[in-house]
Each structure stands twice: as structure tokens, then as C-alpha cells.
Amino acid sequence: MTTRRQALESAMQDTTELLSQKLDELLPAPEGMPEDRLFEAMRYATLSQGKRIRPFLTVKTSELLGVSIGSSIQTAAAIEMIHAYSLVHDDLPALDNDDWRRGAPSCHRKFDEATAILAGDALLTYAFEVIANSRTHVDCAVRLELISAIARTAGFAGMVGGQIIDLNPLHDQPDFAEVVRLQRMKTGALFAMSCEAGAILGKAPQNIRMSLRAYANSIGLAFQIIDDLLDTNGGQENGGKGPRLHAVEQKATLVECLGKDKAQEHAKFLANQAIEHLSAFDKRADLLRELALFILERES
Ligand code: GRG
Numbered sequence: 245m246t247t248r249r250q251a252l253e254s255a256m257q258d259t260t261e262l263l264s265q266k267l268d269e270l271l272p273a274p275e276g277m278p279e280d281r282l283f284e285a286m287r288y289a290t291l292s293q294g295k296r297i298r299p300f301l302t303v304k305t306s307e308l309l310g311v312s313i314g315s316s317i318q319t320a321a322a323i324e325m326i327h328a329y330s331l332v333h334d335d336l337p338a339l340d341n342d343d344w345r346r347g348a349p350s351c352h353r354k355f356d357e358a359t360a361i362l363a364g365d366a367l368l369t370y371a372f373e374v375i376a377n378s379r380t381h382v383d384c385a386v387r388l389e390l391i392s393a394i395a396r397t398a399g400f401a402g403m404v405g406g407q408i409i410d411l412n413p414l415h416d417q418p419d420f421a422e423v424v425r426l427q428r429m430k431t432g433a434l435f436a437m438s439c440e441a442g443a444i445l446g447k448a449p450q451n452i453r454m455s456l457r458a459y460a461n462s463i464g465l466a467f468q469i470i471d472d473l474l475d476t477n478g479g480q481e482n483g484g485k486g487p488r489l490h491a492v493e494q495k496a497t498l499v500e501c502l503g504k505d506k507a508q509e510h511a512k513f514l515a516n517q518a519i520e521h522l523s524a525f526d527k528r529a530d531l532l533r534e535l536a537l538f539i540l541e542r543e544s
Pocket of ligand 1: 293294295296297327329330331333334346403404406407430431468471544
């Protein structure tokens with residue numbers, strides 16, 4: 245008998261394969277042009293082995309709302325490009341200064357700093373070109389709504405805003421609410437967007453959109469707590485990032501606020517809360533429910 249976890253892992257594998265094909269098709273390929281190095285860096289950053297959680301969220305929320313896989317995988321590919329850009333830039337010496345990403349040298353270590361900056365820029369801008377394409381959705385109003393929501397997510401009110409707060413903490417001992425706000429912007433915003441994308445593509449009513457965002461907010465925060473717990477333990481086995489104790493110690497995290505045990509408990513509470521947010525859906529949302537539990541138990 246297939247367990248829920250096996251079903252989730254198999255569904256995630258299917259999405260990963262579809263996504264890899266789509267990214268390979270969309271990303272520019274080196275073909276003897278002066279800009280080949282840029283194309284290679286864009287591919288290196290995007291086609292490497294990530295967990296592909298955000299694309300999975302877009303594909304599965306889309307499926308719940310009857311959206312075609314053609315639309316959802318194209319949208320998921322654009323969102324993954326934005327995720328890849330954020331990792332490339334975050335690893336740069338001016339930000340986290342990480343030599344490793346996804347078990348391999350980070351983009352600026354593999355290529356060079358200037359190429360990594362430009363590859364990140366190109367991935368971010370190309371993501372919007374992909375969303376604007378009619379293959380994303382036939383209705384241009386839907387595409388415009390996606391563009392607007394993704395721009396808000398990636399920009400000063402979301403990922404970039406979260407990143408600057410993370411770099412320049414206001415004071416030494418930020419409280420729980422301040423750290424939650426930071427994590428919502430830095431990590432949670434793209435999780436929420438990945439789920440909301442399905443709702444936008446499916447022209448879902450507001451209550452469904454809100455339920456999916458609430459689900460994503462809860463798993464996004466749980467994901468970040470687990471990530472910080474993994475970072476606290478450090479080690480090369482941690483997603484190939486290598487020991488990051490130095491980085492964690494300087495940053496405001498919920499693990500720091502709550503302590504390891506309470507942080508773990510809070511992540512569990514958030515995963516259960518996420519599952520409750522899916523109460524409007526029948527068993528077709530079971531993979532999303534299982535994902536909330538998977539996030540709690542992940543080891544990389
Ligand atoms: C705008 C430069 C910039 C950054 C925005 C998202 C972000 C802020 C920085 C990325 C670095 C980082 C460690 C963010 C915390 C969220 C997180 C744990 C990202 C890694 O996500 P995974 O584990 O990565 O899903 P994979 O490699 O599996 O895709």
C-alpha cells in the first residue's frame with residue numbers, strides 16, 4: 245500500500261521532472277555567443293538540484309482549481325527563477341558570503357562575482373518575461389495580476405525588504421513579532437506567492453485565495469524555523485551549504501528567540517495550523533497536507 249509520504253515524494257519527483265524540462269526549454273542555451281557565460285551561469289543556478297518546493301506548491305494549488313499543467317508549470321518555472329536569483333545574490337560576498345549551494349560551489353565561486361550578479365539580474369527579469377507570455381494564461385488580465393503580485397513579493401515589501409532587515413537588524417534582541425515579520429518577507433512571501441499563483445491562474449474566489457495564502461504563511465514560517473534549526477546544527481550534509489553557524493549567530497531567527505525546543509514545537513504547531521487552513525478542500529488537498537508534515541521532518 246502506498247503511504248501518504250510515498251505519494252508525496254512521488255508527486256514531488258514528477259513535478260521536479262516537469263519543471264526541469266520546462267526550465268531547460270525556457271532558459272537561453274550557450275551557442276557560441278559572447279554572452280554564453282551568462283547563459284551558463286543562469287542554467288547553473290537554476291537547473292541544480294533544489295527541493296523544488298515552491299514549484300510543487302504552484303502546480304498542486306493549480307491542480308485543485310482546475311488549471312492546466314501547461315499554465316501552472318510555466319508559472320512555477322518563473323517563480324523558481326526568482327528563487328534561484330535570490331539564492332545567487334544571497335550567496336554573494338556582500339550578503340551571506342556562502343561558498344556552497346545545493347551541494348556545489350555557489351554561482352560566484354563557480355563563475356565570478358560579476359557574472360553571478362548579472363545571472364541573478366537576468367533570472368529575475370526573465371521570470372517576468374515568462375509570466376507575460378500568453379503560454380502562461382490566455383487571459384492577459386490574469387497575467388497582469390500575476391506580474392503585479394510577483395513584483396510585490398520579490399520587491400521592497402517582500403524578499404528584498406526582508407533581506408535588508410536581515411542585514412541591518414534594528415537592535416540586538418529583536419522580539420518574536422519582529423522576527424516573524426522578517427521571515428514572512430524574506431522566505432514566506434515567495435511561499436505565499438507560489439500558492440496564490442494557483443488561485444490567480446484558477447480565478448479562485450477571495451476566500452479560497454485567502455485559505456491558500458494562510459496555508460502558505462504557516463508552512464513558510466515552519467520551513468524557516470526548520471532551516472534555522474538545520475543551520476544551527478551546521479555541517480556539509482545540510483543541503484550542501486556547509487557550516488553556517490557564523491551566519492546564524494549574527495542573524496535574528498525564531499530559534500534564537502524561542503530556543504531550540506520551543507522553536508521545534510512552534511514549527512509543529514504551524515504545520516498543524518497549515519493543515520487546518522486546508523479544511524475547505526477535500527482529499528485532493530492531501531498532498532499539500534502531507535507537505536506540511538514533510539517540511540517539519542526534512543533533513544536538508
Ligand atoms: C533578494 C537577494 C535577495 C534575497 C531575498 C530568499 C532570500 C531573501 C535569500 C535566500 C537565502 C536564504 C537562505 C533564504 C532563506 C530561505 C531559504 C531557506 C531558502 C532556501 O530554500 P530551499 O531550501 O532551497 O527551498 P532549494 O535549494 O531546495 O531550492
